[in-house]
Amino acid sequence: MSAPTLTMEGSDNGAVLHLAGRFLTQSLGSVEKAFADVSVGTGALRIDMSRVDGMDTGGAWLISDLMRRQEATGGQVALESVAPAFEALIETVRAADPHEHFDEAPPRSFRGFLEMTGKxxxxxxxxxxxxxxxxxxxxxxxxxxxxxxxxLRAASLFSHMQDAGFNAIPIVGLMGFLIGVVLAFQGATQLQQFGAEVFVVELIAISIMRELGVLLTAIIVAGRSGSAFTASVGSMKVQEEVDAMRTLGLNPIDVLVLPRVLALLITLPILVFICVITGLFGGALMSWINLDITPGMFMTRLQDTTDVKHLIVGLVKAPFFAVMIGVIACWQAFQVKGSATSVGQRTTTSVVQAIFMVIALDALFSIFFAQMGI
Structure with a gap:
C-alpha cells in the first residue's frame, strides 16, 4: 500500500497541490500536519489528484476541510484529474460537514435594525x-x-393522564393551600383596618374559584407537563422516530399529539378543582388562626355569600387552557431541528409561549364574563 504524500508548487495560475498514494484513515497520520499547514490566503488553489490510488471518508474529510479553510479566507479552490468516485465521496463529506456556520451579526445601524425587525x-x-x-x-x-x-390509543392516553394529572396532584394541592394561606393573611391585614374581617371569606373564595385556582394550575401544568411533552416528542424528532412513523403509515398527530392533548383536557379541570378545595382549606385554616373565624363560620359564610357560578367560571376555562398548553407544547416539539440544543431551546420557548397564551386567554375570558354579567 503506497503511503499518502502531498507536494506544493507554484504556477502562473496559482498554487498547485499534488496528492499521491492511498488516502486511507489508518495512514493519514503522516500527512495530517502537512494538510493543516497548507495555506495560500486569498489566492487560487488547484488540487491535482491524478495520482491518488484510493480514498475513504477520512481522506475525503482532510481534502474537504482544506477546501473549506481555503474558501473561508476568500480564496478559490478546484479539484483536477479526480476520479468520479473520489469526487462524489468528497462532495458527500462536504455536505455532511458538522462545522457550524454562523450568520454574521447585522450591522449596528438603522438599516440593520429594520432588517432584523423585518425578519x-x-x-x-x-x-x-x-x-x-x-x-x-x-x-x-x-x-x-x-x-x-x-x-384512540387508550394505553398512551392513560399513561399521559397519570404523568400530567395524577402525579401533579401533590404540587397543585400544595400550591393551592399556600395561595389560600397567603390570601387569608394579606386580606386580613387589609380588612382589619376597616373592621371588615368577615369579608375575607368572599375574598378567598371568589379569588381562588374564579381566577387564581385555574390560572396558577394552568401555569404549573404548562411548566411541568408542557415542557415534558416538548422534550419527549422533540427527542423523538431528533432521533427521526417521527419520520419512521410516517414511513410506517402512522399519523404522528394521532400517535403523539392527540393522547397528550386529551390527557390535559381530562385532567386539568380535575386539578383545578383540587386546587380550589385545598385553597379554601388553607384560607379557612389561616382565617381560624389569624381572625378567629371558626371552620363552621367559614363554611356558613361561604355558602351564604358565594355563588357556585364562580366555581363554574373557573372550571369552564380549564379545557381551553388544556388544549392551548397541549397544542403549543407539541407544536414546538415538531419544530425541533437537528440537535439536542434545539430540543432545549424549543422546550424553553414552549413554556414561555404556553404561559403567555394562558394569561392572555384568561384576560379575554375575564372581559367576556364581565360583559355577560357573569
Missing amino acids: GVVNGWHDTVSLFSFFGETLAALFGTLVRPWN
Missing part, C-alpha cells in the same frame, strides 16, 4: 400560520376520534 415579523407570521395549521390538524384528529373512538 422577526416574517418569522412570526410564518410561526403563527404554522401553529394555526397544527391546531387545525389536532382538532380534525380530535373530531375523527370522536367519530371512531376505537382508534
Whole structure:
C-alpha cells in the first residue's frame, strides 16, 4: 500500500497541490500536519489528484476541510484529474460537514435594525400560520376520534393522564393551600383596618374559584407537563422516530399529539378543582388562626355569600387552557431541528409561549364574563 504524500508548487495560475498514494484513515497520520499547514490566503488553489490510488471518508474529510479553510479566507479552490468516485465521496463529506456556520451579526445601524425587525415579523407570521395549521390538524384528529373512538390509543392516553394529572396532584394541592394561606393573611391585614374581617371569606373564595385556582394550575401544568411533552416528542424528532412513523403509515398527530392533548383536557379541570378545595382549606385554616373565624363560620359564610357560578367560571376555562398548553407544547416539539440544543431551546420557548397564551386567554375570558354579567 503506497503511503499518502502531498507536494506544493507554484504556477502562473496559482498554487498547485499534488496528492499521491492511498488516502486511507489508518495512514493519514503522516500527512495530517502537512494538510493543516497548507495555506495560500486569498489566492487560487488547484488540487491535482491524478495520482491518488484510493480514498475513504477520512481522506475525503482532510481534502474537504482544506477546501473549506481555503474558501473561508476568500480564496478559490478546484479539484483536477479526480476520479468520479473520489469526487462524489468528497462532495458527500462536504455536505455532511458538522462545522457550524454562523450568520454574521447585522450591522449596528438603522438599516440593520429594520432588517432584523423585518425578519422577526416574517418569522412570526410564518410561526403563527404554522401553529394555526397544527391546531387545525389536532382538532380534525380530535373530531375523527370522536367519530371512531376505537382508534384512540387508550394505553398512551392513560399513561399521559397519570404523568400530567395524577402525579401533579401533590404540587397543585400544595400550591393551592399556600395561595389560600397567603390570601387569608394579606386580606386580613387589609380588612382589619376597616373592621371588615368577615369579608375575607368572599375574598378567598371568589379569588381562588374564579381566577387564581385555574390560572396558577394552568401555569404549573404548562411548566411541568408542557415542557415534558416538548422534550419527549422533540427527542423523538431528533432521533427521526417521527419520520419512521410516517414511513410506517402512522399519523404522528394521532400517535403523539392527540393522547397528550386529551390527557390535559381530562385532567386539568380535575386539578383545578383540587386546587380550589385545598385553597379554601388553607384560607379557612389561616382565617381560624389569624381572625378567629371558626371552620363552621367559614363554611356558613361561604355558602351564604358565594355563588357556585364562580366555581363554574373557573372550571369552564380549564379545557381551553388544556388544549392551548397541549397544542403549543407539541407544536414546538415538531419544530425541533437537528440537535439536542434545539430540543432545549424549543422546550424553553414552549413554556414561555404556553404561559403567555394562558394569561392572555384568561384576560379575554375575564372581559367576556364581565360583559355577560357573569
